[in-house]
Amino acid sequence: xxxSKHRPFRDLASKVALPEKPKPAERFADxxxxxxxxxxxxxxxxxxPPSTSRNDAPDxxxxxxxxxxxxxxxxxxxxxxxxxxxPAPSSTLDLHGLDEVAARRAVQRFVVTRAxxxxxxxxxxxxxxxxxxxxxxxxxxxxxDWLTQRPCAQHVAxxxxxxxxxxxxxxxxxxxxxxx
Numbered sequence: 001x002x003x004s005k006h007r008p009f010r011d012l013a014s015k016v017a018l019p020e021k022p023k024p025a026e027r028f029a030d031x032x033x034x035x036x037x038x039x040x041x042x043x044x045x046x047x048x049p050p051s052t053s054r055n056d057a058p059d060x061x062x063x064x065x066x067x068x069x070x071x072x073x074x075x076x077x078x079x080x081x082x083x084x085x086x087p088a089p090s091s092t093l094d095l096h097g098l099d100e101v102a103a104r105r106a107v108q109r110f111v112v113t114r115a116x117x118x119x120x121x122x123x124x125x126x127x128x129x130x131x132x133x134x135x136x137x138x139x140x141x142x143x144x145d146w147l148t149q150r151p152c153a154q155h156v157a158x159x160x161x162x163x164x165x166x167x168x169x170x171x172x173x174x175x176x177x178x179x180x
Contacts, residue, residue, distance in 0.1 A: 062148040069169045071144055074158035075177075081158045086166060086173055089123035090114070095139055096127050103139050107146050115155035115176050123162060128170035143172055 064073040162171035
């Protein structure tokens with residue numbers, strides 16, 4: 001006994017003209033009407049709207065003084081770190097061997113977590129750049145920028161090139177904002 005499949009609607013599609021299905025993006029744009037702005041070619045994201053939460057307060061302003069070998073910076077309203085004796089840092093981060101992207105993440109995570117933990121003084125070892133092209137440390141200037149921008153700036157009161165006993169121009173000594 002042979003079985004054949006019964007397909008009564010097999011040829012129906014060729015006999016009835018079906019409307020063309022719109023693409024999902026077109027259906028979405030049609031549903032929202034004039035509220036949709038198409039992205040320019042090559043763009044894949046739209047910038048989020050500005051937030052109005054209190055966490056988006058502007059970064060504090062820093063006074064930054066530097067020459068070829070030393071940097072000193074403090075938040076407006078705070079005192080600069082005096083040269084000379086430094087209390088021992090409660091935590092140290094060594095950036096040797098990290099590229100700029102990894103170093104930035106490490107610095108941000110380090111400062112934020114240590115500030116939440118209640119630490120007061122930190123040391124970041126950036127290196128002197130002896131093995132770098134040009135013979136100067138690439139991360140030293142980058143760390144200065146990172147410390148004066150979000151998320152670190154919210155926690156940093158002042159920083160400067162470390163004393164010679166703590167690494168000199170190859171390290172940055174930081175005082176965090178005191179939490180009450």
